[in-house]
Amino acid sequence: MEKKENDLSKLYPTDLLVTGFDIIFFWVARMVLMGMYNTGLEPFKTVYIHGLIRDRFGEKMSKTKGNVVDPLDMIAKYGADALRFGLAVQTVPGSDIKFNEKRIEGYKHFANKIWNASRYVITNLPEGFKVKDPLQTTLKPEDQWILYRLNETIKEVRKGLDSFDFSKSAQALYQFFWDEYCDWYIEFSKERVYKGEEKEKESALNTLVYVLDKAIKLLHPFMPFITEEIWSYLPTKDKKSVSFSSYPKPKEEFEAFKDQAWRVEFVKEIISDIRNFRNVLEIPPSKKLTAYYSTKEARELLETFKGLILKLARLETLEETQSRPENTLVIPFKGGEIYISVKDTINVEEVRQTQLRKREKLLRELQRVEAKLNNPKFVERAPKHIVEKEKAIYEEIKLELQKVENILKLLES
Template sequence: ISDPFVDQEFGTGALKITPGHDFNDFEIGEKYGLEKISIFDAEARVDPSAFVGEKGEIPPWLKRYQLKDRLEARRLVVEELKERGFLEKIEPYRHALGRCYRCQTVIEPYLTPQWFVKIKPLAQPAMQAVREGRIRIVPEGWANSYFAWMENIKDWCISRQIWWGHQIPAWYCRECDAGSILKTGHDDFMLAREARPIVQREAPSRCPKCGGKAFLQDPDVLDTWFSSALWPFSTLGWPERTEDLKTFYPTSVLVTGFDILFFWVARMIMMGLKFMGDVPFRDVYIHALVRDQEGQKMSKSKGNVIDPLEVIERYGTDAFRFTLTSLAAMGRDIKLSEERISGYQNFVNKLWNATRFVLMNLGEEVRSHRPSFESLRAQKLNLADQWILSRLVSTMNEARKAVDAYRFNEFAHHLYQFTWHEFCDWYIEMSKLSLNGTLGDDPQKTQRVLAAVLERILLLLHPLMPFVTEEIWQVLMEGEGSIMVRPYPRPDADWIQPEIEEKMGFLTEVTRAIRNLRSEMNCPPSKEVRVILFGPEARLSFLRSQEAYLRALARVSSVEYSTKGERPKGAATAVVGETEVYLPLDEKTNLQEEKARLMKEVSKVEGELARVRKKLGNNDFLSKAKEEVVQREREKAEQFGEKIRTLHRSLQRIAEVQQSEGKS
């Protein structure tokens, strides 16, 4: 036969065809109606019955091969070709072999009678359900893969010859079909091709042909994925119309991996539409695959598997869960490393420390009469209290949007940023001024806000960190029951105050500017500094009203405000919007020594950057190193470059100060 399947560029262009022992040859055999001959038995030995002639005789040449293992038989074929002078040459040829995933034995394609489901009539409605939007696949790109598979789907082989599973609902009469039931061992049978099955839901009581009452059930079991395809409704009492079935079918969302989109998801859709007349779920979210830190798929043979039990023992369940969620960007696989998990363990510790601070600072009145979140509306709160409540609700809003869009990494990011950087880094530090009386307001108000915000943080984090949040909840909300049965917080836009958030953003930016100037000028953390601010009256008036925060958070001894006039000489400078921040230097600051130190550091970092750039400029390195290794070197180069830029900014500050001193 002539067929375009043959690669004319390889070898002679002529191939033998064995439809019974090769998947590609089987397809060609189907196309041209070729006979499918199986020459192996179930033990992968040469089966003489496949070569029996019309009179039942076995050809003489077969005696050399009969009942030989397929590997031995192949060796004998080469040997006989040599003996007969038919062999021109022997050369190695590399090709793919199917192997058993457990013992690595080479797998031989082998024709056997099997049960099939005619699948195309089921596939069409399943494709239509996705096209019409009754089912949404997220990320959307996987819908294309779904359609590609469904449009080229073939009849589904649903029978398996294994020990466990749902047995095929087919029976054979031991009386009129006795000749087709071949006993091969104790309680072991093989069915001939001529066997006539009785297919029905329950075991038959009588043979419809002869009236016999003795039956043998087909020994095959259903494909695991066939049983799993029934899961959305079979687990809820189907075929009975139970209350559970009415309540939970269809469900809202299925979360699964891309590797079983076709094996399981597509088949659940087909079965649901066939037997229930409706889709089994509305959304299908395809989650990422967890790989090692180099981006390789984890496998025992590679030795790169990260054992979850070992990770949990070392870092805790909640840190591990939060890590996976924070890395689960839509459409991207997760590159997991223990360093990342360790980083989120620090986040768990941060939450514990924040809780300890809140509990230590709650007065007896607040402990015994815990106010509701809503009751805070009636309180006249200071700037920091108003700001953290506004930011809390803004975060709740962003977090809910992220979850609704299945952007779980963004969900984790919003909660992380708010908890660590806004609540812990800023608000807790600001709350100390109210708690210790520096602000002169009612500390109980801040205590109530601390407790209320921590309560909401626990509720928000609970789906990601169930254990630590439950533990803290039982201490913070003693007698209030389990956190897991509390409703998830819903954002109320009335709490959001953009003006307050803008003002606090300005205050924190000025605070950061002062801190950065201190750092760049190598000012000791314990030393208080004098600050001079130039800017619009409205901005300065606001900063004047919040000066206590500047003094505490930036270690400032005094602040001078000016809307006009000559700028100070001999001062480091930063600009925040229209506001200029000046940090005067005292006589003890040796600018020359500081300049020499910074230049030495620049020289050191430039050397490190040069080494990395040399490596990145090496084509041999770029072609042989893994992409992840190359990427890490690029990140190093960027980090060194940023450090050099920061050092140069510090040197520029010194130059500006020296220049202003020279002019004065």
């Protein structure tokens, strides 16, 4: 009897109850009433009410309808981490989850990205590598940028977790790790990792390791299995398990990097605009382009980061000019313009005519789909999956049409 009383005093009341909205009255309210009646204490301080997981059309899952998804099948196909992260991303307060297997498949690719990025960092560490705080190394602007962005991500993730907005936290981690760490910072650092002098390599490697260590800890509640495995190989490992390590907190020293972060964001936009120019006109990455710029405000920035711009935008040259050279197309940016030479690269008029024909075809197809979706009889009588398919086609056509308009606008320059 004494043991039961000790257990009750130790375990009751609790802090949090997690439940679905469909049993608020049948379960939650009765727990409050019975708990207070028998003990005089509220059984919990906070109730987190999540939505239901429905099928991709928003219908409630049931064996009768045959739309039940077995989580074990999803785990076998995509992994537990991908399933956990996919559900967390879609857990928006006050909303049900429309379960879409394609999204889980997408987060399997995210898990692969995490693994490959971690392997890149770990395999490039020299034998006997000694970890240093990045602040004790000679940091480049791009190092300061990623440390500042890490700091901002930590704030956003913690804010989301504290307010039970798991989707916000998961999306912040996804965007930071995939877009900023993998697609940008790793690319920024490769030249120094492979060919840099000792101090350059030291700052790059220590920043890579530091950010990876913090990112793995941030991701651990969402993707425990892959993060635990990666943690076991990191030189920063100081606990038996990543679960025992402290969850990252923002570092005040990194706030000082805000100005450098803005400068790198500006350079990223320039590189992205040139890459988009290539994609739009289907110019292969192997073809190096000749570029010019005209600006007063951003001259110092472009000259400082010229090496990175040349490498990541696949440019042969980037030189200042006072007037627009012949046979160039214009890429405007805040405070100036970049001119890309298309001589011996594309036939502007030929590409323009091709895109005009494509636009006409897309407009006809858009009109056909719009007529269907605006027909009440079709929307009411057609099977739901057919209507959804037509809506998806409509959105795809609009997206393709926007791409064509962007190409035509670019060619007009």
